[in-house]
Amino acid sequence: MTDRADSGPILPSPGSRRRWGGSSPQRIGAMMLRYWYLLRSSWPRLLDLVYWPTVQMVTWGFLQYYIANNAGFFARAGGTFIGAVLLWDILFRGQLGFSISFLEEMWSRNLGNLMMSPLRPFEFITALMVMSVVRLLIGAVPVTFLAIAFFGFNLYGLGFALVAFFFNLMLTSWAIGIFVSGLILRNGMGAENLAWSIMFLFMPLTCVYYPVATLPGWLQPVAWALPPTYVFEGMRALLMQNVFRLDLMLYALVLNAVFFAAGVFAFLKLLQSARRHGSLMQTGE
Amino acid sequence: MCAMPAPVPPPIAVENLVKIYKTIPAVGGISFTLKPGSVTGLLGGNGAGKTTTIATIMGLVLPTSGRLSVLGAEMPKERYRVLHRMNFESPYVEVPMRLTVRQNMTVFGMLYGVENIRERTAELARQLDLTDLLDRPTGRLSAGQKTRVALAKALINNPDVLLLDEPTASLDPDTADWVRGHLERYCRERHATVLLASHNMNEVERLCERVIIMKRGRIEDDDTPAKLLARYGRGTLEEVFLDVARGEGIHSEAAQ
Numbered sequence: 001m002t003d004r005a006d007s008g009p010i011l012p013s014p015g016s017r018r019r020w021g022g023s024s025p026q027r028i029g030a031m032m033l034r035y036w037y038l039l040r041s042s043w044p045r046l047l048d049l050v051y052w053p054t055v056q057m058v059t060w061g062f063l064q065y066y067i068a069n070n071a072g073f074f075a076r077a078g079g080t081f082i083g084a085v086l087l088w089d090i091l092f093r094g095q096l097g098f099s100i101s102f103l104e105e106m107w108s109r110n111l112g113n114l115m116m117s118p119l120r121p122f123e124f125i126t127a128l129m130v131m132s133v134v135r136l137l138i139g140a141v142p143v144t145f146l147a148i149a150f151f152g153f154n155l156y157g158l159g160f161a162l163v164a165f166f167f168n169l170m171l172t173s174w175a176i177g178i179f180v181s182g183l184i185l186r187n188g189m190g191a192e193n194l195a196w197s198i199m200f201l202f203m204p205l206t207c208v209y210y211p212v213a214t215l216p217g218w219l220q221p222v223a224w225a226l227p228p229t230y231v232f233e234g235m236r237a238l239l240m241q242n243v244f245r246l247d248l249m250l251y252a253l254v255l256n257a258v259f260f261a262a263g264v265f266a267f268l269k270l271l272q273s274a275r276r277h278g279s280l281m282q283t284g285e
Numbered sequence: 286m287c288a289m290p291a292p293v294p295p296p297i298a299v300e301n302l303v304k305i306y307k308t309i310p311a312v313g314g315i316s317f318t319l320k321p322g323s324v325t326g327l328l329g330g331n332g333a334g335k336t337t338t339i340a341t342i343m344g345l346v347l348p349t350s351g352r353l354s355v356l357g358a359e360m361p362k363e364r365y366r367v368l369h370r371m372n373f374e375s376p377y378v379e380v381p382m383r384l385t386v387r388q389n390m391t392v393f394g395m396l397y398g399v400e401n402i403r404e405r406t407a408e409l410a411r412q413l414d415l416t417d418l419l420d421r422p423t424g425r426l427s428a429g430q431k432t433r434v435a436l437a438k439a440l441i442n443n444p445d446v447l448l449l450d451e452p453t454a455s456l457d458p459d460t461a462d463w464v465r466g467h468l469e470r471y472c473r474e475r476h477a478t479v480l481l482a483s484h485n486m487n488e489v490e491r492l493c494e495r496v497i498i499m500k501r502g503r504i505e506d507d508d509t510p511a512k513l514l515a516r517y518g519r520g521t522l523e524e525v526f527l528d529v530a531r532g533e534g535i536h537s538e539a540a541q
C-alpha cells in the first residue's frame with residue numbers, strides 16, 4: 001500500500017517536461033495520434049478526403065479544356081481554371097480538415113475529456129492545424145497527379161510560388177477553422193453548418209475564378225481585405241503573365257497574421273464564454 | 286531549531302462557491318474541504334448542483350464567485366498545474382468509440398504525461414478485466430465494458446484526486462458492484478481523494494466516509510453516513526435522502 005497521507009506539492013505537468021513555449025509536444029502528439037487512429041480506422045473518411053477534390057478537378061478541367069479549344073483569350077489563360085480549383089481546394093479543404101477534426105470531438109462526446117485533461121487550448125489548436133495539413137495532403141496530392149495525367153497541368157511547376165500560395169491559403173484556412181471551432185464550442189452543434197458552409201462565402205469575394213476587376217467597384221475593397229484574394233490574383237499573374245508577384249504574397253501574409261490573431265483571440269474568448277455558460281457540458285444540439 | 290513544515294493544502298477546498306447560469310442559480314454559495322485520502326459522497330436530486338460543482342472543480346465551468354483550490358492550486362486559474370494529478374469519469378462524456386481500447390489508453394496516457402504507457406495499460410487491463418478487449422473498438426463493447434474502459438481512462442494517470450459523477454449509472458448490479466470494489470481498492474492502495482456524485486445510496490454507503498447532501502444548489506447536510514442516519518432517525522441513506530428531498534427534516538428524537 002502506498003502511504004501518501006498528504007495531498008503533496010504541486011508538481012509540473014509530466015507532459016510539460018520538454019517545454020516548448022509552455023506547450024507540450026507530447027500532448028500535441030497525443031492529439032495527432034488520436035486523429036490518425038480515427039482516419040486509419042475508417043475507409044469512408046479516407047475516401048472522402050480524395051473524392052471531392054477529384055470530382056472538382058475533373059469537372060473544371062474538362063470545362064477549361066473545352067473553352068481553351070474554342071476561345072482565343074481563354075487559350076492564353078492556360079491552367080488558370082485548374083490552378084484555381086486546386087488552390088481553392090487547399091483553402092476549402094484546409095479549413096474543413098481543421099473543423100472536421102474538431103467536430104469529431106463533438107460527435108464522439110469527447111470534448112469534456114479533453115477540456116478536463118492537461119491539454120491546453122494552444123496544443124489542441126496546433127494538433128488540429130497539423131492534422132488539417134495531413135488530411136489535405138492525403139486528399140490533394142493524388143489529385144495533383146491526376147491533373148498532370150488528365151490535363152497536363154503540373155501544379156508543382158509553380159515552384160516557390162506554390163509554397164507561398166500554399167502557406168498563405170493554409171493560414172487563412174486555419175484562422176477561419178479556429179474561429180468556427182470557437183463558435184461551435186460556444187453554441188453547440190447548432191453551429192455545425194458553419195463549418196461546412198462558411199468558406200463558400202469567400203468563394204465569390206476572393207475572386208477564385210475571375211480577376212478582382214470583375215467585381216463592382218464598391219465590392220473590390222472587401223475582396224482586397226481578404227488574404228486569399230491576393231493568392232488567386234498572384235496565381236493568375238503567374239500563369240497568364242509569367243510574373244511572380246511577391247508584393248501580393250506579402251500583403252496576404254500581413255492580412256493573414258491579422259486574421260490568424262483574430263481567430264485565436266475569438267476562440268479563446270468563445271472558450272471562456274463556453275466555460276462561463278456551461279456549454280462544454282452540453283456539447284449536443 | 287527545526288523549521289516548521291509547510292502546511293499541507295487540502296486536496297479540494299471549496300469556499301462560498303456560486304454558479305449562476307444567466308439568471309438561473311445552479312450552486313448557491315457552498316463550502317466544503319476534503320481530507321487527503323477521503324471518499325466523500327455528493328448526494329442530491331436532479332438539478333441539485335452536483336454535476337455543476339464537479340465540473341467547476343475540474344475547471345470545465347467557471348464559477349460566478351467563490352474560491353476553489355485543488356491540491357493547493359487556485360482553480361480555474363492554476364488548473365494546468367494540477368490537472369495531470371486529477372481525473373474524472375462522467376456519463377456526460379464518452380471515450381472515443383472508433384478507437385480501440387488500447388489506442389484510447391495510449392492517447393489519454395500521452396495527454397496526462399504517463400510514463401510507460403504500455404505497462405500502465407496492461408496493468409489497468411489486468412485489474413479491470415480488459416485484457417481481451419484491448420484491441421477492440423470501444424464502441425463495440427457492452428455498456429458494462431465501456432464503463433470499465435471509462436474507469437481505466439480515469440485511472441490512467443494514477444490520480445491523487447478523482448471526481449466521479451454517477452460512475453455506475455445504467456450498470457447491472459453485478460457490474461456496478463464489481464466497479465465499486467475496484468474503486469474501493471484503488472482508494473485504499475493509492476490513498477486517493479475521491480468526490481463521488483451518485484444517486485445510488487448503496488454505493489454511497491459502501492464507499493463514502495462522508496456525505497454532503499445538496500438541494501437546490503445548497504448544502505443541506507454534511508456528515509458521516511452513521512451520524513446522518515442517527516440524526517434523521519432512519520435506517521438507510523435512501524430514507525435520509527428522501528427526507529431531505531421532500532423537506533421533511535430530522536426525525537430522531539435525540540436530534541429534536
